[in-house]
């Protein structure tokens with residue numbers, strides 16, 4: 001068997017892409033197509049009296065078929081016996097972003113899932129996105145085929161946050177409301193590295209292209225495109241606080257720049 005050629009350098013393992021910020025990308029294969037799905041780890045506070053051990057935060061939890069692999073990858077970074085996963089920050093409750101959440105909550109009993117209150121019915125109660133009043137014909141047709149998730153995060157393991165809410169890690173990770181893709185979709189800004197993890201607010205994919213291609217969120221799974229576009233403009237407006245944008249589906253090892261997102265809006269105004 002030949003060695004597997006990695007499409008991205010962080011494929012199937014966490015790599016430190018910025019100081020204290022790690023990304024791992026797993027490619028979900030579906031026939032000839034591959035969808036890269038990234039999850040992120042953020043180094044939090046040192047554990048008292050154990051300066052070499054830390055609390056950790058995660059952003060998004062990947063796809064269900066990868067749940068066991070993701071837990072292994074997380075454990076490979078959280079090696080110290082006193083290391084702990086404190087929070088799983090969920091950009092939105094689509095299945096490919098919450099897949100390992102239950103397995104991780106089981107592996108780390110003190111861990112909580114951070115989400116937006118508007119996302120709770122989809123994350124905790126199995127509500128289907130078909131209840132969303134979409135603003136595109138594609139979504140309004142496709143939503144009839146959508147089912148509620150079997151993954152249900154127990155409510156007592158959630159921490160529901162809106163933009164501006166203070167929480168234990170608000171100095172390190174800020175919630176930015178970027179609704180539209182789903183009713184409660186949010187982004188997470190890692191303050192020290194000026195990096196923002198935006199979930200599906202934009203994608204950098206190779207579907208139909210030879211090179212990574214930045215695009216709007218796909219209308220097929222985007223509840224409200226008008227609000228999603230406003231959210232893209234909001235991310236662009238964070239220019240003074242952000243150097244790098246990390247979409248969850250990204251073939252670029254370096255993420256994308258604010259200027260690139262601005263370029264997309266300018267070249268394809270909607």
Ligand SMILES: [Zn+2]
Pocket residue numbers: 092094181200221
């Ligand atoms: Zn999504």
